[in-house]
Amino acid sequence: MKYDTFVELFPTMRILKKEPLAKYTNTETGGMADVLAFPKTVAEVKLLVNMANENGIPLTVLGNSSNLVVKDGGIRGLVIILTDMDQITVSGTKIMAQAGASLIETTERAYQAGLTHFEFAAGIPGSVGGAVFMNAGAYSGEICQVLTEVSVITRAGYVKTMVNEEMNFGYRHSQIQDDHDIILEATFILKEGNKHNIRETMDNFNFLRASKQPLEYPSCGSVFKRPEGYFAGKLIHDAGLQGYQVGGARVSTKHAGFIVNVDGATATDYMDVIKHVQDTVWEKFNVKLETEVRIIGED
Ligand SMILES: Cc1cc2nc3c(=O)[nH]c(=O)nc-3n(C[C@H](O)[C@H](O)[C@H](O)COP(=O)(O)OP(=O)(O)OC[C@H]3O[C@@H](n4cnc5c(N)ncnc54)[C@H](O)[C@@H]3O)c2cc1C
CATH class of the missing domain: 3.90.78.10 (UDP-N-acetylenolpyruvoylglucosamine reductase, C-terminal domain)
Incomplete structure (x- = not known):
């Protein structure tokens, strides 16, 4: 399918042709996406998935591109970046965040609402979707400890809910890595806490990061998993x-x-x-x- 056809089908969506992904990745490397789309709603994601299926177009999903090396030959077919789907809603001890919301912003919102248990993620520069996909973690916390459920769209185009127990979470692993579903939204349940203590913990974690990690350079964070019994x-x-x-x-x-x-x-x-x-x-x-x-x- 031609680029012009994409633009005709989605006249209000930002869609770019032959777009260098180095502009988006945290390493500032990577080749071009044939077509790069920025959906803003679940309905748009659904349409893109269906259209890619019907036309046999490979589809790749990116979040904040902070855990990626995109090879220099780029990505064929359609690439979608979800960072325009970034709404965060706090209600009581529950936070619902769309997949493209910044994880750092989500932890800020938790702090503002006086909610604890999300401090560990204060400095992880991913999107909520990428963090769930990776079961991101730091300082003894992991996404699986605070996530209750996710809304996903399957590659066949069906929207469904998966509860925490169905996510098969492990060390930097989730079921999504095996199923290739696309995460649309995540729900987290936190606990009421003391705002002063929450801020202090978040600031302390960010201080530790800045003192130990080379944040002054582009990178993709820790490149390797922790091998059993070693660092x-x-x-x-x-x-x-x-x-x-x-x-x-x-x-x-x-x-x-x-x-x-x-x-x-x-x-x-x-x-x-x-x-x-x-x-x-x-x-x-x-x-x-x-x-x-x-x-x-x-x-
Ligand atoms: C300076 C620095 C520090 C970091 N520190 C940490 C840390 O402390 N702990 C940690 O765990 N990680 C850390 N990371 C790595 C990274 O931030 C996390 O893995 C993060 O969760 C990735 O999210 P992302 O949105 O950037 O994902 P991306 O890099 O965009 O994508 C990663 C993978 O997730 C998939 N994906 C993304 N969004 C979706 C979606 N909505 N649905 C389905 N699949 C999706 C992509 O296809 C890809 O395979 C760090 C990275 C940097 C650069």
Whole structure:
């Protein structure tokens, strides 16, 4: 299906053709999307899913692109970014957030309402949808501890609700990674707390982040999952890999688990650094490092 047909079908939606995804990813790398759409409503997402199905067009969903390496060949077909679906509603101890809402903004809203238990996520730069997909976590908290249910649209175009128990949450894992549904909205239940303490905890976590993480550079956060019984960062540090660089992508000297874009890196630079780190840690310690970051797109 041609780009012009997309524009005709969705005259009020922002739709871009051959759009470089490096403009959207946190690493500032990645090739072009054939077509990039920014739906604003569930109805629009549904129409896009149905239209992609009917025309055999591959469809990729992105949130805030903070946990992604999009390869330099870009993404064929239709890419949708959900960050225009960003409403957050607080009612009592319940927060309902659309998939594209910023997780950081959602934790701010929890604070404003005097709700506790979401402080752990105060500095995670993802969308709510991406955070549920990844079961994002920090400082002993995880999305699965506060989420009650999600509304998703299946790849076949049906909207359904999944409760927490159906999400098969694990360490940086949710059922959505296996089913490929698209998250539309998430509901969280929190507890009433003390606003002063909530602020203090959030500020403390953000202080810790800023002191330990290379937030001054583009990155995708921790690149590798924590291998059973080890810490990825320590293995990388002990292997002498900090500062290792290919092109503009470098293993951070501040936090060994991060690969930072220090100088116009390409996604290929990122992939080369990732492979070298995995090979070296395997050779030295016999430990397999699996990526936490999602690698998508074409070479
Ligand atoms: C500086 C920095 C610090 C970070 N710190 C943390 C941390 O402390 N803890 C942590 O867990 N992560 C951390 N991250 C990683 C990242 O922010 C999280 O994984 C976040 O949850 C990803 O959300 P996103 O919206 O950016 O997802 P994206 O990067 O856009 O997408 C990630 C995956 O989720 C899928 N996805 C996104 N939205 C949807 C949706 N609505 N429906 C279905 N699938 C979807 C995408 O297809 C993709 O496969 C950090 C990243 C950075 C750059």
